[in-house]
Structure formats: structure tokens, C-alpha cells
Amino acid sequence: MRSLAFIAVFVTGALLLYGTRDFPAWGDPAAPAAQHVSPTYIEKSVEQTHVPNIVTAVLGDYRGYDTMFETVVIYCAGIVVIGALRNWRDEE
Amino acid sequence: MMWPLDLLILALVVVCAVVTISIRDLLAATMVFSVYSFLMCLLWAEMGAVDVSFTEATVGAGVSTVLFIAAILRTTRRSKD
Amino acid sequence: MTGEQMSKAGTSGIIVEMAVRIATPFIQLFGMYVIAHGHYSPGGGFQGGVILGSAFILLGIAFNQEMALRYFSERVNSILGSSGALIYVGTAVVCALLGGLFLDYSALDRVLPLGPVEWRSMGIFVVELGVGLAVMSIMTSLFWDLGSGGDLEKGL
Numbered sequence: 311m312r313s314l315a316f317i318a319v320f321v322t323g324a325l326l327l328y329g330t331r332d333f334p335a336w337g338d339p340a341a342p343a344a345q346h347v348s349p350t351y352i353e354k355s356v357e358q359t360h361v362p363n364i365v366t367a368v369l370g371d372y373r374g375y376d377t378m379f380e381t382v383v384i385y386c387a388g389i390v391v392i393g394a395l396r397n398w399r400d401e402e
Numbered sequence: 403m404m405w406p407l408d409l410l411i412l413a414l415v416v417v418c419a420v421v422t423i424s425i426r427d428l429l430a431a432t433m434v435f436s437v438y439s440f441l442m443c444l445l446w447a448e449m450g451a452v453d454v455s456f457t458e459a460t461v462g463a464g465v466s467t468v469l470f471i472a473a474i475l476r477t478t479r480r481s482k483d
Numbered sequence: 484m485t486g487e488q489m490s491k492a493g494t495s496g497i498i499v500e501m502a503v504r505i506a507t508p509f510i511q512l513f514g515m516y517v518i519a520h521g522h523y524s525p526g527g528g529f530q531g532g533v534i535l536g537s538a539f540i541l542l543g544i545a546f547n548q549e550m551a552l553r554y555f556s557e558r559v560n561s562i563l564g565s566s567g568a569l570i571y572v573g574t575a576v577v578c579a580l581l582g583g584l585f586l587d588y589s590a591l592d593r594v595l596p597l598g599p600v601e602w603r604s605m606g607i608f609v610v611e612l613g614v615g616l617a618v619m620s621i622m623t624s625l626f627w628d629l630g631s632g633g634d635l636e637k638g639l
Contacts, residue, residue: 336449337450357600358603359600359603359607360600360601360603360604361522361603361604361607362522362523363521363522363523363524363525365453365525365527366521366522366527366607366611367607369527370527370606371588371603371606374575374586374610375586377571377610377614378571378572378575378586378610380529381567381568381571381613381614381617381618382568382572384618384621385565385567385568385621387621388564388620388621388624388625391624391625391628392624392628395628395629395632395633396628396633396634396635397633397634399634453525453526453527453530455525456525456526456530457530460530460533460534460537461529461533464533464537465533465536465537465540465626468537468540468544468626469625469626469629472629473629475630476629476632
């Protein structure tokens, strides 16, 4: 069973490494991921939002939904931990 | 991007990951996992993603280690398997 | 005292306590700096909130649970966490009610005319403040519940 699991992990890892062969190089400006919205953010974000840090502009403004529900997820996790672990003493 | 530094950090990351999942003592595994997070933070910073690196340093190497240690001190330090 | 005796007495020694006493205000100041300076440097609400929360976690580790609760009570913690999440969602809803799109901060220009572009920058700051408050209280309460087993009476 252990050798079977090892073979499965090894084959998956080899497939993943094989899949990275035709990836673009690191920081390649002609990569598909750098073609669509990245130039717009780099050119327009300072004049559209007056925020010099592009990461903050994208996280807070252009991708606001993402950050909002990230906060909601963290809040829900905290509520669940409080509900599961805390012993409520009787106040009366 | 300096590839010898990248290669060194990546090799240490792999070593830390293997040690984390194979060690029996959970407290030692937590500390090695903290080292893993810090090496990942170095790797992000070296690749230019400073915001991700900052988050990894505060959350991964800082708070999550403290939370793991708190959970270990309340439960058990020995791993079952 | 040896380490065994100190952990039985619930104290971690005068050196650690004095060091934490001196370091805590600076950690909190750095956390607020990270939140407020997120527009110009790496950082933002999440990282700053975690740093602010770690200051209270440090108080709980170096002293004990009562000491941490004296400076940051359970009630204030829940109020701050909930209001942090409410600030974010509330800002988005107010933007929608003022005639803009959901999360379109330039609609806030109708409240205080600073210009729509400047309001997008200010809106990001308000939102990051909400994220920072929520993350700070959640991280602190996670540590309290995990470290004290839920009764919030004795720390680690």
C-alpha cells in the first residue's frame, strides 16, 4: 500500500513537472497572463485611484469583492471557533 | 533574480517540507513548519512579491506558529502515526 | 526560580515581562503604520491587523490571560471585530445607496466633495481600516480560545 501511494505521488509530481515545460519564463512580458489586464492596471491605476501601490489599488478597489468576502470568511472562522471552543459561564 | 540563491532557498524549502511531515514530535514539526514559512517568505521577497512576502511572514511564520503551539499545549505532543 | 517553578506560578520572569511592557507600544505603532501606509509601501489591512493582534497575543503569552483581558476585554474584542466587518460591507452598501455601484467608492463624493478619484483612494483606506480591525480581533480571540481551552481564565 505504501509503495502504491509512493508511485501515485511520484507519477503526479512527474506529470506536474512535465506540464511546466511550456510555461513562459519568469517575468516574461509576453506571457498570456501579462497581456490582458496587467498593462491597464500598470498604466491607469495611479490616475484612476491616486494610490501609488498597485497591489493595494487592485486589492482594495478593482478586486474589492474578493477582499470583502475574504474578510467575511475570516470573520466567520473566528465566530465558529468562539462558538465551538468557548465555555459560556452563567451570568445570572 | 539570482538563480543560485533561488536554488538554495528551494532546496531548503523541500527539506523543511519533508521534515515537517515525517517528524513524530508535533512541537518540533511546528517549529520546522515556521522555518518553512519563513523560507517561503524569503522566496517571495526575492521574486519581487513584497506584499505576499509580508503576509507570509506575519501570518505563516508568526501567528499560525503561536496558534499551533497553543493547540499542542492543550492537547498532546505525540503524533499517533 | 527555575523554569518549572516559574511556569507553576504563572509568570515568565521579570526580564520577559519588562521587555514585553516596553515592546508592546512599538509593535502596535508599527501595526498602525502598516495599515495607514499601505497606499505607499507594502502592507495593508490584513498584515497590519495581524501585527496589532500579535501585540495582544504577546501580552497573553508573557503575562497571563487576566492581564491580557484587562487591556482588551472580551466585550471590546467582539465589538471591534464585528464593527470591522461592518465597516467594509457598510461602505459598499452606502456606495450603492448613494447612486453608485456596489463598492464604487467614487459615489461617496456626494457626502463630502473631494473629487471622485480622491474618494477612491480614501475609500480604500476606510476599507483597509475595517479589515485591520476585524483581523486584529479575530486573531486575538483565536489565541485566547485555543490557549485557554475556552474558559478564558488561565492562559498557556
